[in-house]
Amino acid sequence: MPRANQNTRADYQTEPRAPLPGSEKPSFAAATARTATSSRKRISVSVILHCSKPIPSSAVAGKHLTRAQFKAAHSSDPAGVKAVTAFAKAFGLTAKSEPARCTVVLTGTVASMEKAFGVTLHEQAAGDVSYRVREGAIHLPASLLPYVQAVLGLDNRPQAxxxxxxxxxxxxxxxxxxxxxxxxxxxxxxxxxxxxxxxxxxxxxxxxxxxxxxxxxxxxxxxxxxxxxxxxxxxxxxxxxxxxxxxxxxxxxxxxxxxxxxxxxxxxxxxxxxxxxxxxxxxxxxxxxxxxxxxxxxxxxxxxxxxxxxxxxxxxxxxxxxxxxxxxxxxxxxxxxxxxxxxxxxxxxxxxxxxxxxxxxxxxxxxxxxxxxxxxxxxxxxxxxxxxxxxxxxxxxxxxxxxxxxxxxxxxxxxxxxxxxxxxxxxxxxxxxxxxxxxxxxxxxxxxxxxxxxxxxxxxxxxxxxxxxxxxxxxxxxxxxxxxxxxxxxxxxxxxxxxxxxxxxxxxxxxxxxxxxxxxxxxxxxxxx
The missing domain is CATH 3.40.50.200 (Peptidase S8/S53 domain)
Known part of the structure; x- marks a missing residue:
């Protein structure tokens, strides 16, 4: 895993950014015309981190782990948790770590989320329901990319x-x-x-x-x-x-x-x-x-x-x-x-x-x-x-x-x-x-x-x-x-x-x-x- 991230708030705000691989979202084809999302609305997103150690193939094949063993060996990489927490603070977001789930939940306003993840959020209606939608890729500071597997929740259109x-x-x-x-x-x-x-x-x-x-x-x-x-x-x-x-x-x-x-x-x-x-x-x-x-x-x-x-x-x-x-x-x-x-x-x-x-x-x-x-x-x-x-x-x-x-x-x-x-x-x-x-x-x-x-x-x-x-x-x-x-x-x-x-x-x-x-x-x- 990469070295512990030592970036400051200013670093995260000015550091060059790159797309998070696989994060590209298409337009919401089933929806009507878009409207602005309230910048003050508070939302939560799940930042999925890589495990501190890869899950062993032997465990999947049958040498199963207990939940305690999994949490001890395969929780979130501590350096990743530290980096995402610092990143959240830089953009006025609160962070809650769920180590066993390899997840850090970030909460804050729409305006802060847009700045933090380099996206634009808008509302689109499908039938009688309005959804928060983004298009294109999520962009993260380059030093954060090695820790992050996915960022989910910015867009809340139906998935399944x-x-x-x-x-x-x-x-x-x-x-x-x-x-x-x-x-x-x-x-x-x-x-x-x-x-x-x-x-x-x-x-x-x-x-x-x-x-x-x-x-x-x-x-x-x-x-x-x-x-x-x-x-x-x-x-x-x-x-x-x-x-x-x-x-x-x-x-x-x-x-x-x-x-x-x-x-x-x-x-x-x-x-x-x-x-x-x-x-x-x-x-x-x-x-x-x-x-x-x-x-x-x-x-x-x-x-x-x-x-x-x-x-x-x-x-x-x-x-x-x-x-x-x-x-x-x-x-x-x-x-x-x-x-x-x-x-x-x-x-x-x-x-x-x-x-x-x-x-x-x-x-x-x-x-x-x-x-x-x-x-x-x-x-x-x-x-x-x-x-x-x-x-x-x-x-x-x-x-x-x-x-x-x-x-x-x-x-x-x-x-x-x-x-x-x-x-x-x-x-x-x-x-x-x-x-x-x-x-x-x-x-x-x-x-x-x-x-x-x-x-x-x-x-x-x-x-x-x-x-x-x-x-x-x-x-x-x-x-x-x-x-x-x-x-x-x-x-x-x-x-x-x-x-x-x-x-x-x-x-x-x-x-x-x-x-x-x-x-x-x-x-x-x-x-x-």
């Missing part, structure tokens, strides 16, 4: 969308309760996820306790302990059954119903790149709730993220993996172009991070307690969506994916799959209504629940589990989906860019994750590099 689909009233449909889905996928019957906490990242909406009480009573399952955690001012704010509440309730009800006994911690944050990242880092380093799995059902095309935000969030997921926390993420509901509409292939982020388990979707039909058919979810002809999937252009192919056939050498999405078609969706309760909801949003908490069951049964944190899933023995733990497409990608034998390795045979997945052999091989391989 929830990946759920409410079945159309006109669609012919079949639906399942989450326990029925778990039974079809051979989750161990009667198993408990005792001692596990599943974290849910939510960027809007909320839940009502009365709905949870009624829903779990109808299933004959004890109501889970559900805790709401506020991040960056985000709150449990239930409102519209067809809006973000549908996402929140789907996530809670699926995860808790398939993993009875698990506690649920819901991290509510604003729908911004800052809120998204801060929610993940808060959950990862939460020493009170201590999540063992994080489920994410929100995302957006890789191209909609700045490189700084994308890389910082990927590093946050890497930190989670080093702590033994598995992060599951929905692969998207808009097929191979991820809704971009430019004719090209796009994958969804954070599903494309190599440090998360990317979850794609299928259409599942059953006869009694057995699966009679399962194909790639693609209902675009009837406007009911299709599973996301493809090849990342932002992240290289991980070593554990070296055996897959891909059209380009990037990280393949998804890794795994589950029922997601809204016409074969999940019966849930939202704002007093029984609804049928699908989307890959349902698959992320479904897999999170299976991993929580595995962690409890195996008494071992799964962490980043792909090395085991992609190993030769892993094929026996999946139903391979070989029919269908998501647009430009076709299902095939083995891994494909529609449903990944396939859908789970629950008991086999748990047995596979109990084995330590793949973990030992992965660690040894990393040491030999």
């Amino acid at each position: 969308k929830p990946h759920f689909r409410i079945v159309s009233p006109r669609a012919a449909s079949t639906s399942f309760t989450p326990p029925q889905i778990a039974q079809l996928y051979q989750f161990p019957q009667g198993a408990k996820a005792s001692g596990q906490t599943i974290a849910l990242i939510e960027l809007g909406g909320g839940f009502r306790t009365a709905d949870l009480t009624a829903y779990f009573k109808s299933l004959g399952i004890a109501k889970p302990t559900v805790t709401a955690v506020s991040v960056d001012g985000g709150k449990n704010s239930p409102g519209d059954a067809s809006g973000a509440d549908g996402e929140v309730m789907l996530d809670i009800e699926v995860a808790a119903a398939v993993a009875p006994g698990a506690k649920i911690a819901v991290y509510f944050a604003p729908n911004t790149d800052q809120g998204f990242l801060d929610a993940i880092t808060t959950a990862t380093h939460d020493t009170r709730n201590k999540p063992t799995v994080i489920s994410i059902s929100w995302g957006g095309p890789e191209s909609s993220w700045t490189a700084q935000a994308r890389n910082a969030l990927d590093q946050a997921c890497k930190a989670a993996a080093a702590l033994g926390i598995t992060v599951t993420a929905a692969a998207g509901d808009n097929g191979s172009d991820d809704g971009v509409g430019d004719g090209a292939n796009h994958v969804d982020f954070p599903a494309s991070s190599p440090n998360v388990l990317a979850c794609g979707g299928t259409r599942l039909t059953a006869t009694g307690n057995s699966i009679s058919s399962e194909v790639v979810w693609n209902e675009t002809a009837s406007n009911e969506g299709a599973t996301g999937g493809g090849i990342s252009t932002a992240f290289p192919q991980p070593t554990w994916q070296s055996s897959i056939t891909a059209t380009q050498p990037g990280r393949g999405v998804p890794d795994v799959a589950g029922d997601a078609d809204p016409t074969t969706g999940y019966r849930v309760r939202v704002d007093g209504q029984t609804m049928v909801i699908g989307g890959t949003s349902a698959v992320a908490p479904l897999w999170a629940g299976l991993i929580a069951l595995s962690n409890s049964q195996n008494k071992n944190a799964a962490g980043l589990l792909q090395s085991k899933l992609y190993a030769a023995a892993g094929s026996k733990a999946f139903r391979d989906i070989t029919n269908g497409n998501n647009g430009n990608y076709q299902a095939a034998t083995g891994w494909d860019a529609c449903t990944g390795l396939g859908t789970p045979i629950g008991t086999a997945i748990i047995s596979l994750l109990a084995s330590r052999s793949a973990t030992k091989k992965a660690v040894a391989k990393l040491r030999d590099r």
